[in-house]
Amino acid sequence: MTLTIAASLEKWINSFVDWLSQFTGVFNAISDGISSIANVFQWIFDLLPAWLFIVLVLGTTYFSKRHEKKYGLLTFELLGLLYIWVIGYWRDMTQTLTLVLTSCLIVYIIGIPLGIWMAKSNAVQLIVRPILDFMQTMPAFVYLIPAVAFFGIGTVPGAIASIIFAMPPTVRMTNLGIRQVPTDLVEAADSYGANGWQKLIKVQLPLARSTIMAGVSQSLMLALSMVVIASMIGTLGLGTQVYFAVGRNNAGAGFTAGLAIVILAIIIDRMSNTLQKKK
Amino acid sequence: MSVEIEVKNVTKIFGKQISKAKKMASQEASKEEILAKTGATVGVDQASFKINRGELFVIMGLSGSGKSTMLRMINQLIPVTSGQILVEGKDLTKLGKKELIEFRREKMSMVFQNFALLPHYTILDNVAFGLELQGIEKNERLKKAKKALKIVGLSGYGTQYPSQLSGGMQQRVGLARALASNTQILLMDEAFSALDPLNRKEMQDELLKIQSDLNKTIVFISHDLNEALKLGDHIMIMRNGMVVQTGTPEEILTNPANDYVEKFIEEVDRTRVLTASNVMINPATVNIEKSGPRTALREMQANNTSSIYVVDNQRHFIGWADASDVSNLIRKGSKDLKSVLMRNVPVAHPDTPLNELLSEVSTTQIPLAVLDEDSHLKGIIVRGAVLAALAGDEVE
Incomplete structure (x- = not known):
């Protein structure tokens, strides 16, 4: 009995995936879109010499934290x-960064408007919430399978899996932030005659800003946590180094690359935190 | 006086089974029955009232009485379940979304209990908020906002942020925001309840001044009867979503509609509300141009008093005479009543509130003469009548 149910669920999903694969045109378009965004990021990173990149990171940190303690962080970044x-x-790091930034850009473009829509409509909230739960709790590996089926291997399916995995915090926190704006x-x-757009731009978004930013930086972290998993389907970057080290049972190489990921994560986290705190 | 706002049979039901609850409400089911059977709450039940242009109308009740819901239905922040809200003859419940936004921009402003200022806007931008929503060009709206800030006495604070101001000042900003939009109607939701007593009194006085200067139509929500009596031209008392009584402060005080209102007004400081005209009684008088000392004495005996007020043909107050002085005069055979008149008797105006008269009433031996602007004698105030009024009994 249980066996048949499991088998038929498996069959349904497989046939659904098969059915989807007839829309190659759509998937190609998505794929082209994502890879062109990724190419732009990678092109910029390849253009920047490493020393200039380091100077830019340090400079940004210095100016965004001019009113607080920063020298510890600056030393760490350097x-x-x-x-x-x-x-x-270095190049692996920029590839990883490209994956994270590409995924997050798309997460924000979709996630923030979706969060706003959720905040404005209880019906949308009712529908979207379980989908978000599903997206967040489903093991991230699982997304790789259809991603490969529709988008092949490389950066694009990695980005797709990251997008699905990193989307929920942005949507949730945007929804929460707007709903938490004081009723009065x-x-x-409303009482002074704001239309929906004015209310959103002048009141709700500014007041929800720090909550939304918390979601934004959580999404960044989640996208980064996908890099090793994405490397399994050929997404290049630091994750690839870790993945190879696992394959060769080389603990030293694994930790060397892993440490690079940790460093990148801490820098991204600290820099995105300033977004939240700023008044 | 023209009617500005007319509320006709307005009912508000919160909850899910609204149509069923509405039916029950129209069959006079009680709030509790409706809640038990449908899970719906009746917020406002069949409220009807009229508000005149230029008056300050206070809706008063305790929490849960439906007063805030009622206010929010006047500008349709909360849609009505049934009934009509007519403002200048236009039914707001029938307006479309766009028309309603236009209407709010042009006709109504609101002041909130907890100020509701935008924390990311400067004071000046907050005041200009209503104008900004109307799409008025920046220089012009800031000019108007500055003018409004000046009215509430906060001229120098335009560049600060709300968090830098005290509660009292923030509410002035809230009031300035409402004034800047230059709407005829002001809705004030417990606007002064969050302020300390001194600030509250100051703001109340200021509101009355603004009201008399600008002749706005103000709907003011309060849970404080003293405040309601001080501010209101008319007061509407609500309880459990129903209108219990509507009337002038005097009508409410002197003629409470039921036990509930009566209980309410027990707490009131009557000395602030009652005026000389409420406690004065008709004195024994004698017309000096027609009568002499003998008539005066006879009049006193007839009224069982030991003194008499002397007036002329037009009932202008001339003076006061004591019985013993008058009988001395008769004994001497003089007819000149004027010679024994006391002229510097304590006086009061009919509109003087009782609390300003208390010390005089308690020290003087002679009852106060109540005179109008042309010094016509309207009545006198005796100690007993004051005490009776304070105790809540009616005077004559």
Whole structure:
């Protein structure tokens, strides 16, 4: 009995995936879109010499944190990036960064409007919430299978899997942030004759800003956590190095590349935190 | 006086089974029955009232009485379940979304209990918020906002942020925002309840001044009867979503509709509300141009008093005479009543509130003469009548 149910569920999903694969045109278009975004990021990173990149990161940190303690972080960024450069993982690092930024860009383009829509309509919230739960709790590996089926191997399916995995926090926190705007402020906007757009731009988004930004930086972290998994389907980057090291049972190489990921994660996290705190 | 806002049979039911609840409500089912059978709450039940242009109308009740819901239905922040809201003859419940937005921009402003200022806007931008929504060009709206800030006495604070201001000041900003939009109608939702007593009194006085200067139509929500009595031209008392009584402050105080209102007004500081005209009684008088000392004495005996107020043909107040002085005069055979008149008797105006008269009433031996602007004698105030009024009994 249980066996037949499992078997038929499996069959349905497989035939659904098969059915989807007739829309090659759509998937090609998506694929082209994502890879052109990724290419632009990669092109910029390849154009920047490593030293200039390091200077830009340090400069951005310095200016965004001018009113707080920053020298510890600046030292960490300098040493960390130098480490990545010196051990020869610079290009892998930029590939990883490309994957993270491409996925997150798309996450924000879809996620923030979706979160706004969810906040404005209880019906949408009712429908979207379980989908988000599903997206977040389904083991990320599983997304790789259809991603490969529709988009082949390489950066694009990796980005797709990252997008699905990293989307929920942005949507959720946008929804939450807007719903948490004090009622009397919303009433004030309404009572003075704000239309929906004015209310959103002038009242709800500014007041939800720090909550939305928390979601934005969580999505960044989740996308980064996908890099090793994505390397299994041929997405190049630091994850690839880790994945190879696992294959060769080389603990040293694994940790060397893993450390580079940790450094990148900490830098991205600290830099995105300033987005939240700023008034 | 023209009617600005007319509310006709307005009912608001919150919950899911609204149509069933509505039916039950129209069959006079009680709130509790409706809640038990449908799970719906009746917020406002068949409210009807009229608000005149230029008056300050106070809706008063305790929490849960439906007063805030009622206010929010006047600008349709909460849609009505049934009934009509007519403003200048136009039924707001029938307006489309766009028309409603236009209407709110042009006709109504609102002041909130907890100020509801935008924390990311400067004070000046907050005041200009309504104008910004109307799409008025920046320089012009800031000019108007500055003018409004000046009215509430916060001229220098335009560049600060709400969090830098005290509660009292923030509410002035809230009031300025409402004034800047230059709408005829002001809706004030417990606007002064979050302020400390001194600030509250100051704001109340200021509101009355603004009201008399600008002649706005103000709908004011309050749970404080003292505030309602001080501010209101008319007061509507609500309880459990129903209108219990509507009337002038005096009508409410002197003629409570039922036990509930009566209980309410027990708490009131009557000395602030009652005026000289409420407690004065008719004195024994004698017309000096027609009568002499003998008539005066006879009049006193007839009224069982030991003194008499002397007036002229037009009932202008001339003076006060004591019985013993008058009988001395008769004994001497003089007819000149004027010679024994006391002229510097304590006086009061009919509109003087009782609390300003209390010390005089308690120290003087002679009852206060109540005179109008042309010094016509309207009545006198005796100690007993004041005490009776304070105790809540009616005067004569």
